[in-house]
Amino acid sequence: MVSDDITKMVVLADSSPILPSELALRAYELSTDAIVKETCFGLIVTGSEKAVNETIKELRRLDPSGIFVKDRGFPPGDSRRCRAVRGGGPRPGFHQLERESGILPSISYGLETIDEPLDAKAQKKREKLKIGRFIEIIEEQSKEDVNG
Amino acid sequence: MVKILVYPSNSLILSDLVTRFGHEPLTLMRVIRQKIKEVGIDSPPINVTPEDPKKGLKYAAVDVPSGVRGRMALLDPLIEEAEAAIIVHEADYSFGCMGCARTNELVKYIIRNKDIPRLELTYPTCDDEAREFVRKIRDFCESLTRKAEVLA
Amino acid sequence: MTRRIRIAHLSCGSEYSGIQKEIQNAVEAVNAEIVYPEVDTDAIKDAVREWGLEVASPDLQLMIARAKSIVEGGFPVDAVFITTCFRCAEGAITRSELRRYIHERANLPVISYSFTERTTAETLLTRMEALVTTALRRTLLAREKQTGLTAGIDSGSTTTKAVIMRDNEIIGVGWVDTTEVLKSAELAYTTALTMAGVDKSEIQALGTTGYGRLLVGETMKAELVQEELTVNSKGAVYLAEKQKGPATVIDIGGMDNKAISVIDGIPGSFTMGGICAGASGRFLDMTARRLGVDISELGPLASQGDHTRLTMNSYCIVFGTQSLVNALSLGATKEDVASAACYSVAEQVFDQQLQELEIVEPVIMVGGTSLISGLVEAMQDLLGATVIVPRYSQYIGAVGSALLASGFVE
Numbered sequence: 001m002v003s004d005d006i007t008k009m010v011v012l013a014d015s016s017p018i019l020p021s022e023l024a025l026r027a028y029e030l031s032t033d034a035i036v037k038e039t040c041f042g043l044i045v046t047g048s049e050k051a052v053n054e055t056i057k058e059l060r061r062l063d064p065s066g067i068f069v070k071d072r073g074f075p076p077g078d079s080r081r082c083r084a085v086r087g088g089g090p091r092p093g094f095h096q097l098e099r100e101s102g103i104l105p106s107i108s109y110g111l112e113t114i115d116e117p118l119d120a121k122a123q124k125k126r127e128k129l130k131i132g133r134f135i136e137i138i139e140e141q142s143k144e145d146v147n148g
Numbered sequence: 149m150v151k152i153l154v155y156p157s158n159s160l161i162l163s164d165l166v167t168r169f170g171h172e173p174l175t176l177m178r179v180i181r182q183k184i185k186e187v188g189i190d191s192p193p194i195n196v197t198p199e200d201p202k203k204g205l206k207y208a209a210v211d212v213p214s215g216v217r218g219r220m221a222l223l224d225p226l227i228e229e230a231e232a233a234i235i236v237h238e239a240d241y242s243f244g245c246m247g248c249a250r251t252n253e254l255v256k257y258i259i260r261n262k263d264i265p266r267l268e269l270t271y272p273t274c275d276d277e278a279r280e281f282v283r284k285i286r287d288f289c290e291s292l293t294r295k296a297e298v299l300a
Numbered sequence: 301m302t303r304r305i306r307i308a309h310l311s312c313g314s315e316y317s318g319i320q321k322e323i324q325n326a327v328e329a330v331n332a333e334i335v336y337p338e339v340d341t342d343a344i345k346d347a348v349r350e351w352g353l354e355v356a357s358p359d360l361q362l363m364i365a366r367a368k369s370i371v372e373g374g375f376p377v378d379a380v381f382i383t384t385c386f387r388c389a390e391g392a393i394t395r396s397e398l399r400r401y402i403h404e405r406a407n408l409p410v411i412s413y414s415f416t417e418r419t420t421a422e423t424l425l426t427r428m429e430a431l432v433t434t435a436l437r438r439t440l441l442a443r444e445k446q447t448g449l450t451a452g453i454d455s456g457s458t459t460t461k462a463v464i465m466r467d468n469e470i471i472g473v474g475w476v477d478t479t480e481v482l483k484s485a486e487l488a489y490t491t492a493l494t495m496a497g498v499d500k501s502e503i504q505a506l507g508t509t510g511y512g513r514l515l516v517g518e519t520m521k522a523e524l525v526q527e528e529l530t531v532n533s534k535g536a537v538y539l540a541e542k543q544k545g546p547a548t549v550i551d552i553g554g555m556d557n558k559a560i561s562v563i564d565g566i567p568g569s570f571t572m573g574g575i576c577a578g579a580s581g582r583f584l585d586m587t588a589r590r591l592g593v594d595i596s597e598l599g600p601l602a603s604q605g606d607h608t609r610l611t612m613n614s615y616c617i618v619f620g621t622q623s624l625v626n627a628l629s630l631g632a633t634k635e636d637v638a639s640a641a642c643y644s645v646a647e648q649v650f651d652q653q654l655q656e657l658e659i660v661e662p663v664i665m666v667g668g669t670s671l672i673s674g675l676v677e678a679m680q681d682l683l684g685a686t687v688i689v690p691r692y693s694q695y696i697g698a699v700g701s702a703l704l705a706s707g708f709v710e
Contacts, residue, residue, distance in 0.1 A: 070160040070177065073183070087336060088337055089339055089366065093158060096159075106278035109279065114282055191318060191320070192321060196316055196317070198319065200317075201316075201317055213387050214318075217417075218315075219313075244359070250390075
């Protein structure tokens with residue numbers, strides 16, 4: 001790998017109708033110089049900045065709100081990151097990616113509905129309980145306890 | 149295009165959204181990419197050497213744990229370059245580079261003391277919160293675009 | 301060749317302190333491998349909640365989840381190495397509680413260490429060696445009696461000791477100042493052989509320990525080359541006749557101090573300190589010289605004095621000595637000065653090292669400094685426990701080596 005190559009991760013939201021294999025197939029069809037590796041999250045794309053960005057631009061078209069991209073420091077298969085070489089569990093970053101993947105469907109939904117008005121009810125924030133109301137609740141509750 | 153420091157700096161979602169809304173996310177992955185390419189340094193896994201915690205003295209005194217200072221050294225180029233920032237709270241799954249609570253507190257403090265536009269929000273836990281989350285980031289990014297255009 | 305043992309590394313900041321490579325090197329030097337316990341991402345929060353320590357740092361939470369994975373048998377390992385950054389309160393609490401938890405629940409050898417960016421592979425090596433030995437040589441460590449004719453050499457930083465043992469009896473000893481490592485070892489060994497009245501060729505097995513153990517062991521073709529934590533643990537409970545159950549071994553050395561929690565003669569957890577000379581035998585040596593007495597007289601002198609009559613403003617060897625000199629010039633007695641010096645060393649070891657250990661009686665003091673009665677008394681006072689100083693305690697490493705080496709006698 002030449003030193004100015006970059007690597008990006010393409011992650012599919014669980015809610016996306018696209019399968020990782022379809023994503024990979026599309027990437028292979030594109031005749032850029034980027035190298036593509038299929039993963040359980042989606043793809044890892046490596047190559048010159050131009051080739052990687054072109055590939056990703058095309059891939060995003062498949063499902064604009066369901067495909068997410070981030071940079072990756074290490075090229076694919078680097079032994080310093082490789083799970084087989086490391087022995088046992090994954091690197092901490094894996095746990096983070098897994099957690100973030102969990103909320104991708106919601107983010108995806110947020111992107112799809114970005115221009116629709118927000119539901120006023122959902123927007124309502126949890127407000128602090130007024131002290132007067134709190135006293136009422138305590139009184140109601142203690143009456144119930146006495147009666148119960 | 150504005151350089152936006154996102155925190156957690158290794159977040160997929162933040163990195164993606166900032167790019168999507170037309171700006172450049174400053175992420176740790178890019179720092180690591182440079183770091184692991186450094187010739188002649190053999191300090192796996194991420195080529196952080198004992199020199200890095202020393203560089204971190206720029207932000208914290210020697211009585212601050214080395215893990216905090218080493219992480220600060222990695223984040224230094226991002227803090228330096230940042231023209232705007234998005235900080236997300238309650239990112240409880242931030243392991244590794246973002247895995248130290250004390251470092252996270254210090255970084256946020258430093259960002260807040262920089263004179264740059266800043267958006268602070270909480271990670272969404274449901275669809276409705278996610279809608280608001282995405283919208284706030286878009287609006288923030290658009291405001292930066294408008295500002296950049298005015299300045300241009 | 302022994303199999304590579306699996307050491308689970310639980311850590312939150314070693315990669316970011318630039319010392320992961322050092323840890324890797326120390327682990328490879330003892331023919332072991334580092335592994336990372338597998339945990340389910342979704343289970344991390346639950347693991348932390350169940351374990352009950354609310355730590356803010358996600359990486360510490362991950363350490364807890366990984367420790368639980370080991371204890372619950374989900375991930376087989378031979379030993380555990382726990383590291384967190386020096387000076388981090390959150391890290392220190394998690395580190396020591398995890399060590400206790402794993403040791404008690406999984407019956408695995410655990411070593412913990414707080415590092416800085418200056419931590420080197422050399423510093424870690426003794427710990428790794430002890431960890432691996434404890435994991436692998438349980439049978440050897442189970443030995444309770446010395447058999448045959450064996451010898452042990454403890455090549456220490458200040459003094460070199462040698463003993464000759466025959467059928468569970470010490471029949472010869474040698475004690476010299478360490479100058480050139482090999483020459484000193486040779487001299488101590490010859491002295492012990494002469495006293496025992498045996499020829500070197502008759503020795504059936506030799507064990508070496510201490511700083512110079514590798515060089516001496518290789519040159520003299522020793523059967524056993526072993527770090528001092530394991531050897532001293534074994535030697536201490538052997539000499540004190542406390543081989544079964546828990547014990548605490550304290551060894552204040554010339555260069556570093558060891559405090560070891562021992563169970564059935566095997567080191568469970570321990571602390572090794574070597575940062576400050578003010579907490580070493582060297583400080584007492586300097587005090588004796590300043591008082592114009594032989595080191596052997598310092599203990600009895602201290603026993604007659606009262607440390608509370610002096611103000612020691614510093615733990616440091618330079619400023620501490622200065623305090624003592626000032627006290628003398630102000631009319632303090634030699635006895636009080638000797639007592640204050642002993643108390644200062646004991647207090648520093650107590651404050652900085654023993655806090656990390658669970659002190660269980662019997663407490664056994666070993667090494668050359670255990671002969672300084674004033675120091676033993678100060679330690680007893682601080683611990684509120686009786687301290688045992690067995691006979692031959694100053695030869696602890698050599699005795700432990702000779703005892704363990706007899707495992708190699710056919």
